[in-house]
Amino acid sequence: MDTRGIFIDYHKCVGCGTCEMVCSLVHENACAPALSRIRIVRYRREALNVPVTCAFCEKPPCLDVCPVGAITKNYETGDVSIRAELCIGCRQCTQACPFGHMNFNAAQGTAFKCDLCGGDPQCVKFCWTGAIEYLDNEIAVDIKRSSFADSVMQQHDK
Amino acid sequence: MFGYAGKMLEVDLSTQNIKMRKLEPDFAKDYIGGIGFNARILYDEIPAGADPLGPENILVFSVGCLVGTPFPTASRMEVSAKSPLSNGFGSSNSGAFLGLRLKGAGYDGLIIKGQAQKPVYLLIEEDKVQIKEASFVWGRDAWESIDLLKARHYGAEVLLIGQAGENQVRFASIENGYYDGFGRTGMGAVMGSKKLKAVVIRGSKPIVPADPKGVLELSAKGQNLIKSASSYQAFCSYGTMNATIPYGGFNALSVHNYSRGTLPDWKQRAGRQIVDIYGSRHIACQSCIIACGHLAEITEGKYAGTLVKDMEITPTVSYSSNVGLSTEASIKSSELCQRYGIDMSSSGSVIAFAMELYQKGIINKDDVGYELAFGDDDAAFALLKDISLRQGIGDILAEGVKRAAEHWPGADDYAMHVKGVEIPMIDPRGRWSTWTLGILTNIRGGDHLRCRNPVEILRYNENLYYYQKERFGFKKPMYDRLDMPDDLKSAAIDLENDTVDIAVMSKWAEDLINLYNSVGICIRPPVMETIGPTILAELYTCMTGIPMNPDELMAGSERTWNLMKLFNLRHGEVADDSKFPRRFYRELQSGNIVDEDKVQAVLEQYWQVRGWNPGTGHPLPETEKRLGI
Numbered sequence: 097m098d099t100r101g102i103f104i105d106y107h108k109c110v111g112c113g114t115c116e117m118v119c120s121l122v123h124e125n126a127c128a129p130a131l132s133r134i135r136i137v138r139y140r141r142e143a144l145n146v147p148v149t150c151a152f153c154e155k156p157p158c159l160d161v162c163p164v165g166a167i168t169k170n171y172e173t174g175d176v177s178i179r180a181e182l183c184i185g186c187r188q189c190t191q192a193c194p195f196g197h198m199n200f201n202a203a204q205g206t207a208f209k210c211d212l213c214g215g216d217p218q219c220v221k222f223c224w225t226g227a228i229e230y231l232d233n234e235i236a237v238d239i240k241r242s243s244f245a246d247s248v249m250q251q252h253d254k
Numbered sequence: 255m256f257g258y259a260g261k262m263l264e265v266d267l268s269t270q271n272i273k274m275r276k277l278e279p280d281f282a283k284d285y286i287g288g289i290g291f292n293a294r295i296l297y298d299e300i301p302a303g304a305d306p307l308g309p310e311n312i313l314v315f316s317v318g319c320l321v322g323t324p325f326p327t328a329s330r331m332e333v334s335a336k337s338p339l340s341n342g343f344g345s346s347n348s349g350a351f352l353g354l355r356l357k358g359a360g361y362d363g364l365i366i367k368g369q370a371q372k373p374v375y376l377l378i379e380e381d382k383v384q385i386k387e388a389s390f391v392w393g394r395d396a397w398e399s400i401d402l403l404k405a406r407h408y409g410a411e412v413l414l415i416g417q418a419g420e421n422q423v424r425f426a427s428i429e430n431g432y433y434d435g436f437g438r439t440g441m442g443a444v445m446g447s448k449k450l451k452a453v454v455i456r457g458s459k460p461i462v463p464a465d466p467k468g469v470l471e472l473s474a475k476g477q478n479l480i481k482s483a484s485s486y487q488a489f490c491s492y493g494t495m496n497a498t499i500p501y502g503g504f505n506a507l508s509v510h511n512y513s514r515g516t517l518p519d520w521k522q523r524a525g526r527q528i529v530d531i532y533g534s535r536h537i538a539c540q541s542c543i544i545a546c547g548h549l550a551e552i553t554e555g556k557y558a559g560t561l562v563k564d565m566e567i568t569p570t571v572s573y574s575s576n577v578g579l580s581t582e583a584s585i586k587s588s589e590l591c592q593r594y595g596i597d598m599s600s601s602g603s604v605i606a607f608a609m610e611l612y613q614k615g616i617i618n619k620d621d622v623g624y625e626l627a628f629g630d631d632d633a634a635f636a637l638l639k640d641i642s643l644r645q646g647i648g649d650i651l652a653e654g655v656k657r658a659a660e661h662w663p664g665a666d667d668y669a670m671h672v673k674g675v676e677i678p679m680i681d682p683r684g685r686w687s688t689w690t691l692g693i694l695t696n697i698r699g700g701d702h703l704r705c706r707n708p709v710e711i712l713r714y715n716e717n718l719y720y721y722q723k724e725r726f727g728f729k730k731p732m733y734d735r736l737d738m739p740d741d742l743k744s745a746a747i748d749l750e751n752d753t754v755d756i757a758v759m760s761k762w763a764e765d766l767i768n769l770y771n772s773v774g775i776c777i778r779p780p781v782m783e784t785i786g787p788t789i790l791a792e793l794y795t796c797m798t799g800i801p802m803n804p805d806e807l808m809a810g811s812e813r814t815w816n817l818m819k820l821f822n823l824r825h826g827e828v829a830d831d832s833k834f835p836r837r838f839y840r841e842l843q844s845g846n847i848v849d850e851d852k853v854q855a856v857l858e859q860y861w862q863v864r865g866w867n868p869g870t871g872h873p874l875p876e877t878e879k880r881l882g883i
Contacts, residue, residue, distance in 0.1 A: 111537065121463075126466070128322075143535050222324060224477065
């Protein structure tokens with residue numbers, strides 16, 4: 097079973113939006129943040145940037161609310177995917193997603209979401225700050241745990 | 255049309271007429287985008303003798319044609335109009351997210367004509383464009399106005415003027431959101447004269463490249479190239495603050511209105527370590543992989559609570575060395591300039607000019623209303639307010655140093671400007687190089703930012719020795735990698751003797767920077783060192799589907815440069831305008847003066863290299879013919 101996931105370090109993001117440009121280019125052959133799967137919410141005055149993308153939930157609320165079964169979870173790969181040809185454009189999933197990740201393409205009348213670029217996420221490849229990483233769960237948690245431990249260590253040194 | 259939005263928006267504020275201009279493929283190929291579009295439109299449509307602050311002036315914003323790609327730093331847009339400072343071609347460049355948004359609204363450019371009767375703002379929501387009443391923000395500073403406008407128009411990008419623009423201070427800026435702006439040449443005064451407070455833009459149309467895969471591959475290649483630049487890490491960490499110590503080191507700082515070349519405590523006051531002290535998060539423009547901006551915060555003392563982006567060389571040199579303020583006061587000056595909407599470079603120069611006049615007894619307390627002295631932050635900020643609101647002596651100083659000097663006999667000697675535009679930062683007595691010739695040859699006057707040798711500037715903090723001699727000292731790998739035709743490279747650079755032909759290099763560097771300003775990428779050193787016309791031509795072709803080679807691209811940039819020169823000549827520029835302020839020729843500074851004959855000789859060589867008349871600096875008929883003007 098694939099236990100990798102996208103992990104975002106909000107403190108590293110500088111808000112350049114390269115991920116949005118790359119994502120829309122890869123999936124839609126066009127450059128437009130509005131067509132990107134990953135989106136950055138920018139607090140401009142405070143210069144804080146929050147990239148938002150799919151968490152690939154184990155119990156996806158988007159899947160639960162979809163009235164036509166267009167959203168499925170593959171427990172083998174971890175992927176949560178949407179079949180555009182089944183989507184009726186009701187936008188229930190856009191409301192159900194707690195992160196506001198589920199996006200809606202008004203021109204096509206269907207919802208769309210991150211598909212991890214089939215296992216090689218391009219946003220991660222182009223993110224030069226290390227804010228977006230595609231890691232094994234265990235490693236990601238380990239990094240977090242270690243950074244917490246580092247702060248304890250620094251306190252100890254003082 | 256691939257790559258471009260395909261049309262420009264034209265708004266006449268006198269008649270309230272709103273039109274679309276279709277972008278013709280030939281026009282797009284010849285003038286590329288950004289400053290190229292601006293140059294052609296201004297040259298064609300502003301009559302000779304037009305008043306820069308009158309209804310005949312035209313304000314054009316054009317987006318670089320590569321904006322809307324993940325290519326690193328593709329975010330820039332250019333604003334141009336006839337400058338109220340120089341009476342010639344005024345132009346200023348800014349990044350952040352504005353260019354992408356305007357293109358996303360469906361426009362490669364925005365052309366503002368005429369003059370509104372009452373304060374208005376322009377609301378662009380893709381195809382829906384409205385001229386709206388702006389009395390609720392008129393008179394307010396830029397930050398307050400942004401908050402009010404964003405409350406009405408959720409998620410919009412805002413470009414606007416502050417009080418300085420409203421009052422037509424000749425060096426007012428146009429602000430691009432809270433922290434960015436189009437600073438130089440008084441574009442904010444032009445916007446103010448049109449009674450246009452703001453342009454509010456919403457839009458999310460896709461920009462469609464001809465070859466998306468090619469764009470993606472070249473963007474990845476661009477990232478790798480820029481990351482391999484020798485100055486990359488330094489610029490990621492400290493941005494433009496890398497250059498403060500070298501400027502002081504080779505006595506090229508503008509200290510106290512150019513009366514000195516450096517300050518004894520310069521390193522402590524403004525070395526790049528202050529970024530570590532006050533700076534926190536990095537801030538990037540669209541698609542940038544350098545993120546040179548830092549959020550700077552002052553937590554205690556007189557200026558506690560100040561929160562700005564600009565931990566940058568511009569406010570630092572302008573206010574910390576030219577006006578002589580403390581580090582914290584110079585950080586505060588960023589906020590004040592952005593709120594008033596005034597050029598950080600020119601306003602610092604004007605305040606320093608007034609302070610020196612006060613010191614020399616040319617003006618006194620009765621004229622000013624309070625005492626002026628270098629280093630006095632309260633006086634400097636009081637004067638900044640008076641200038642922005644045109645109160646008291648501020649009303650005279652708001653005209654810029656050239657015009658203000660006419661009020662007081664003897665003041666002219668202290669007016670540091672070229673073509674009426676105040677000179678920030680670099681003193682040619684400290685160092686004579688491509689940069690310093692660039693101050694004279696700059697179409698917009700007054701600064702070095704349109705001419706920098708792409709490989710010379712890279713030894714920041716490395717070895718000051720090179721800056722104290724007329725030597726350049728770049729490394730062979732840098733020379734080998736430089737994307738410049740071989741014959742030109744060997745003509746411009748003498749690797750063995752470690753020298754550069756300033757005239758030849760200046761032309762190339764100007765064309766390269768002008769190309770950056772056309773395609774919409776940034777002039778930070780890691781970009782200049784690695785990104786040349788070859789990769790840009792490939793990217794242009796992938797983006798637009800229009801075949802383009804590097805020579806055509808550079809010729810396009812040269813065409814624009816010549817058009818801007820012709821614009822200046824039509825509006826009254828003469829050969830004598832390409833002169834430094836007399837102080838540089840007369841007054842010794844750390845043992846140096848600028849040798850007038852030598853400068854003139856290099857200038858004439860440069861005119862020759864450009865294909866201009868070496869006596870008058872006027873483009874020759876064959877040059878115009880070659881470039882198809």
